[in-house]
Amino acid sequence: MRYHVGPNGEGKRRPGITVRTMEIDDLAPVFHLGEELFTAEEVPNLYRTWDEFEVVGLFTSDTDYCLVAEEEEQGRMVGFALGTTITKSGSAWKYGHLVWLGVDPAWQEHGVGSRLFNLLRDRYLEAGVRIMMVDTEADNLPAIRFFRKLGFGKPSEHLYMSLNLSGHRAQSHRGHEEGR
Ligand SMILES: CC(C)(COP(=O)(O)OP(=O)(O)OC[C@H]1O[C@@H](n2cnc3c(N)ncnc32)[C@H](O)[C@@H]1OP(=O)(O)O)[C@@H](O)C(=O)NCCC(=O)NCCS
Numbered sequence: 001m002r003y004h005v006g007p008n009g010e011g012k013r014r015p016g017i018t019v020r021t022m023e024i025d026d027l028a029p030v031f032h033l034g035e036e037l038f039t040a041e042e043v044p045n046l047y048r049t050w051d052e053f054e055v056v057g058l059f060t061s062d063t064d065y066c067l068v069a070e071e072e073e074q075g076r077m078v079g080f081a082l083g084t085t086i087t088k089s090g091s092a093w094k095y096g097h098l099v100w101l102g103v104d105p106a107w108q109e110h111g112v113g114s115r116l117f118n119l120l121r122d123r124y125l126e127a128g129v130r131i132m133m134v135d136t137e138a139d140n141l142p143a144i145r146f147f148r149k150l151g152f153g154k155p156s157e158h159l160y161m162s163l164n165l166s167g168h169r170a171q172s173h174r175g176h177e178e179g180r
Contacts, residue, residue, distance in 0.1 A: 015073035019115045022059055022066035022080065029077040030068060031055045037102040048099065058082045058099065064127075065096070067119055069103075069112045079103035081116040085129060096124035096132045101143075108142075117150055 022030065031052060038050040048054060059066050065083035070076060082100040087093075098120060103112045124132060134152060136143040144155075 014110065015071045017069050017078070017112055017115060018072055019067055019069045019119045021063065022068050022082075024059075026068050026077055026080075027055060027059060030080045030082075033077065033080065033104060034100065034102055036105075038100070050100070054100075055082070058084060064123055065120060067116050069107075069116055071107075078107040079112040079116055081120050083120050083124075085124070085127065093130045094128055096120070096127075096129040098132065098134045101134075113146055114150065 034050045034055065059082075062082075062084045065081075065085070067081045068077050069079040071078050080100070080102055081098060083096060083098045086095040086097055088095075098117070101113060101116065103116075121132065132152075134147055135158075136147070138144075138157075
């Protein structure tokens with residue numbers, strides 16, 4: 001649906017947005033929007049996978065940090081933020097990790113992500129969180145610009161390395177067969 005409003009006010013106006021805590025009925029819509037946004041090619045993430053367990057797990061363990069944005073006309077869910085908190089042993093500091101943030105492509109660049117972020121930040125503040133953390137792929141420029149605009153800085157590089165175990169598997173299989 002297009003929401004373009006012409007110079008004389010013609011066209012359809014974009015409905016308002018409400019941001020609230022996620023509820024059980026939001027699980028499926030959030031999961032399916034995430035499936036659209038977090039495809040393995042476009043937003044690869046080696047240490048977390050977008051699947052049913054990820055959504056249900058965060059919703060169960062961190063309900064207060066699972067938020068959705070819905071448009072006020074039809075009550076359709078148009079964005080979500082799923083976060084958690086981390087307390088490190090030996091440190092009094094509590095960290096807030098925004099794990100997944102997604103906005104329906106038809107609603108991107110209209111302030112929905114910022115609204116979700118602002119409510120999550122307020123919830124973290126109430127809970128005594130001192131530092132918020134996010135991570136994204138180095139080439140996800142919209143997300144990097146988005147996080148910078150919201151005040152995130154000091155990006156630190158993290159290098160993923162991989163070892164292909166298929167050669168080792170064949171070797172270890174032969175070893176077992178030879179009784180080694
Ligand atoms: C990143 C994302 C959540 C931003 O949500 P959004 O609702 O479009 O963001 P907002 O409209 O609140 O934008 C706030 C600011 O972010 C920046 N920004 C957002 N989208 C941008 C884009 N496509 N290109 C450049 N800057 C962008 C702008 O500075 C913008 O401020 P402005 O409107 O004053 O220019 C959204 O693009 C998205 O869902 N991306 C796919 C999933 C993803 O990559 N998630 C992040 C990692 S988990």
